[in-house]
Amino acid sequence: MQKDENLEEKDTGTNLEQDASTQEKVSEQEKASEHIEALKQKIKELEESNLRTHADFENVKKRLAREKDSALDYAYEAFAKDLLSVVDALERALESANEAKQESIATGISLTLDNLLKVLGKHGVSKISCEGEFNPTLHDGIMHEVNEAKKDGEISRVLQVGYIYKDRVLRPAMVSITKN
Template identity: 60%
Template sequence: MSEEQKEIHLDEQAQNEMPDAPQEEQGIDFEAKFKELESEYLRVHADFENVKKRLEREKYQALEYCYEGIAKDLLPILDTLEKALESARSVGDEAISEGIKLTLDNLLKVLGKHGIEVIAESGEFDPLLHDAIMQVPSSEVEEGSIVQTLQKGYKYKERTLRPAMVSVAKN
């Protein structure tokens, strides 16, 4: 057999091995399968992009609020300094009270540079920033206003570290 005859014979064998379905139907099946796989690829790609964006957001928030733990640990120290200041003032020791006040002011200034602030202790009650410990009858302020602060609250940037414990007016 010559080379040409061998090629023709191989072509005939390949045609005999093909399924009985017409070539047009096979093309339609391939196109439908292609569109299905393309759609699946687009969904998976969109999911991947969403996960990527979410992880980027979480990373940014983790970096943004990385000092939140140490800030919470400093709150009892601030409370202790404030109690020491009150005690020194009640005893009448001006030198010690002035030293404690300067220390407290410097600490609050440094914390303020890093986004830690005291929550407002007067005005309207805000459940996101205040914990109402009790309601007190008061004719001096309108209902729902803060009458007294029992413990200062602090926030770190936009998050509440510790809500202020307050008593609220009830008329």
């Protein structure tokens, strides 16, 4: 009987060891499952962060491309603005030659002025229209005049021609505005 009791004690001890081992395995599996869930959550967060970073990068890339295109489009703006003084000087010389009745000089100046204006036009520079209503974005109102032939607020006289480069004002036209 002694043997039976020893066997029972061994079986009970073995059962206890197996229960403890099973509980440890279950506990380890729960810990592993929690760890896996935490890792899955971390992967999801990193994927979202990666997507946001990629979208931000694409936005910056597009903005820089737009800025580069704009800079290239308007690279000659300062140069064109500087040439306007040459156009003004040629226009004054043409007026002077016409007043002095120097037809050959006037013709030469006129051809030079026309060629310069064609070249400027070819590169996006054009005169501002000074017909009709005063537009403060295009015209610089210097003074008021009484002019019965025009309505109030219309441009009565152009004092200096204005120019546009593509869609930007290089120099506003200086005008006199009708005020009756």
